[in-house]
Amino acid sequence: MLSSEANLQSHLLRMRVTAVVGVVVVVVSVVAAFMLPYRGSAVAAPRTVTLVALAATLWIGFSANRDANGRLAKIRRAFAVHGDEGRLLRDHWLVYVVVLLRLEMMVVAGLVVALWGSGPMIGVWLLVLGGLMVGLTWPTTRKTQLLLGRARALREGS
Numbered sequence: 001m002l003s004s005e006a007n008l009q010s011h012l013l014r015m016r017v018t019a020v021v022g023v024v025v026v027v028v029s030v031v032a033a034f035m036l037p038y039r040g041s042a043v044a045a046p047r048t049v050t051l052v053a054l055a056a057t058l059w060i061g062f063s064a065n066r067d068a069n070g071r072l073a074k075i076r077r078a079f080a081v082h083g084d085e086g087r088l089l090r091d092h093w094l095v096y097v098v099v100l101l102r103l104e105m106m107v108v109a110g111l112v113v114a115l116w117g118s119g120p121m122i123g124v125w126l127l128v129l130g131g132l133m134v135g136l137t138w139p140t141t142r143k144t145q146l147l148l149g150r151a152r153a154l155r156e157g158s
Helices: 005-034 044-084 085-116 120-136 141-157
Strands: none
Touching: 005 085, 005 120, 005 141, 044 085, 044 120, 044 141, 085 120, 085 141
């Protein structure tokens, strides 16, 4: 079983490196939104592209927390059966990667608006919103210990 502080710190380091990659993608996307030439859309009007991207961003933003909580509940229930903390932390990282990829889709929507929609001055706000959501997911010791505590309590209760 995993119980050492070094393994917890290793897990947090892996989580934080993943988070930094997510933040770098946001920064590169903001720069790309202003540096790449506006392309326009032959398929739909720029306003339509913008509205579809905005709707997708809002849906992702409002459903991301619910999705993350559902995934975390599944790995806690799995831990109640297998009891392997190393596996729990590995599964936690995989859940984080999925959530981060989901939030990065908000960033992609902002880039789409910048290049094919209403332009970078509008698209950058979706990029910033995606970046804020990514920032809110920053892995902390407290969040990880809370996950471990809840998972252990669920295991002891079964």
